[in-house]
Amino acid sequence: MTESKRSNSKIIDGKGFAESLRQRIAQQVARLKQQHALTPGLAVVLVGEDPASQVYVRNKGKQTEEAGMNSFEHRLSKETSQYDLLELVHRLNKDPAVHGILVQLPLPKQIDPQAVINAIDPEKDVDGFHIVNAGRLATGGLGMVPCTPLGCLMLLKDRLGDLSGKHAVVLGRSNIVGKPMGLLLLNENCTVTIAHSRTRDVAEECRRADILVAAVGRPEMVRGDWIGDGATVIDVGINRVPGANGKARLVGDVAFDEAAERAAGITPVPGGVGPMTIACLLQNTLTAAARQHGIELSQ
Secondary structure, eight states, rough: OHHHHHHHHBBBBHHHHHHHHHHHHHHHHHHHHHHHHOOOOEEEESSSOHHHHHHHHHHHHHHHHHTOOOOEEEEOTTOOHHHHHHHHHHHHOOTTTEEEEEEEESOOTTTTTTHHHTTTGGGBTTTOOOOOHHHHHHHTTTEEEEEEEEHHHHHHHHHOOTTTEEEEEEEEOOTTTTHHHHHHHTTTOEEEEOOTOOOOTTTHHHHOOOEEEEEEEOTTTOOOOOOOTTEEEEOOOOOEEGGGGGGEEEOOOOOHHHHHTTTTTEEOSSSHHHHHHHHHHHHHHHHHHHHHHOOOOOO
């Protein structure tokens, strides 16, 4: 990615937005402490020693504390049974100091991730993956929203303002990003198409989009000629590919340089959606703490 394309006005700066969001969260946390003697608490559970998960958990803990919240880390061995993990989740559900619970995925093969997710109190489910929160999102109810789609929506609204009437194409149908992203855009009165591996002429579907959200996990799958002139592109993909000197480099699901020629706005990788995910986790923890105590957060 060339430096000129990184610095031009087309770039949607997720890193900068996430930094300002974390600052606003820290201010709200300080007010909660001062006015209500309430400190939001986030419990993160890591099972096993997956290197990427260890990095994520460490970053989450650091940013949680920087925002003035309490961070509770629980590290379990990869041999941990599902029963023991569920026992920990039940204890955290009952702990009044814990307002948000996140069990880091992936989990070892002996543990059913959906059983663990659905054991979390929906009001403390800051990942937004519980079936109750999925149902609330699908029916327009008030629930916890998955962090990555929430971050994408924040970037889109900051860039475009009112999204009503725009044609949005979501490329990917996962429960973590694709489906909730489509529902969030539908709730913003977009016309939404969800494209996937069985979609006929997926490139043509993408070209019709005013908003394109790519979340398929395939390096640079979306080419420049898939982008309609003036579209806004949100690239959720984070893929490691071979780079110079044998070092891996990060690329998205979108061929950035090609797409930037046609898009009106585009997120880079890295520095786009990635930083928003942890920032929105902190936002969800703050929201959960306030809701559990019947407190209205100031905007």
